[in-house]
Amino acid sequence: MVTAITTVYGNPSVPQSINDDLIQVGPKKIAGVKYPLQATSRGYFSRATGKELLKSELTQFIRTEAGERVMLPKYGLSLRKYLFMPLDEQLATDIKEEVFRGFARYLPHISIINFKIFQNDKINYQGLPGLVIKLFVRSKERGTMIDFQIEL
Numbered sequence: 001m002v003t004a005i006t007t008v009y010g011n012p013s014v015p016q017s018i019n020d021d022l023i024q025v026g027p028k029k030i031a032g033v034k035y036p037l038q039a040t041s042r043g044y045f046s047r048a049t050g051k052e053l054l055k056s057e058l059t060q061f062i063r064t065e066a067g068e069r070v071m072l073p074k075y076g077l078s079l080r081k082y083l084f085m086p087l088d089e090q091l092a093t094d095i096k097e098e099v100f101r102g103f104a105r106y107l108p109h110i111s112i113i114n115f116k117i118f119q120n121d122k123i124n125y126q127g128l129p130g131l132v133i134k135l136f137v138r139s140k141e142r143g144t145m146i147d148f149q150i151e152l
Contacts, residue, residue: 030142035060051146054110054139061107062099062133062150077102079152083130087119099133111138113145120151 034048035056048056064076077098085091095117103110114136131152138145 032056050142051144054137054142054144054146055148057107057110058135058137058148059150061102063152072106075106079131083152087117087131092117095131095133109139109141111140112136113138 030053031047031049032053033056034046034052036059037044038046040046061075062077062079065080066076066078067073069075079095079098082091082095096115099115100112103112112135114134116134118132118134120130120132133150133152135148135150136145137148
């Protein structure tokens with residue numbers, strides 16, 4: 001049996017400023033890039049946490065068309081193909097399946113609690129047809145719950 005012996009010289013205490021950063025109480029705070037990107041005084045990339053980060057993740061994923069990301073060709077949802085189709089029960093089921101499949105693959109840390117889809121005849125009052133997706137989601141890692149709506 002080999003025993004390692006460590007000799008400590010000097011004061012082994014850690015300065016309080018470093019010690020505070022090393023000790024974490026409660027869940028780890030997760031930060032990410034805020035989406036959509038906007039010009040600020042510090043550049044284009046802003047930091048988001050909590051509910052704001054969850055909304056950014058959802059917006060980015062839902063608005064990204066599958067095949068748009070270079071290194072992740074299946075990332076995103078192909079929802080544009082449904083825009084000019086009449087919203088019936090079959091179409092709503094197809095959209096729901098695509099959303100749930102995409103979330104299971106790329107956003108497994110988010111649970112969809114409630115899913116609704118609506119036809120919107122006037123997106124931003126421009127007279128363009130579109131879809132409105134309403135989600136009530138919960139982040140499994142952070143325990144955050146939000147009501148989320150996105151217009152396509």
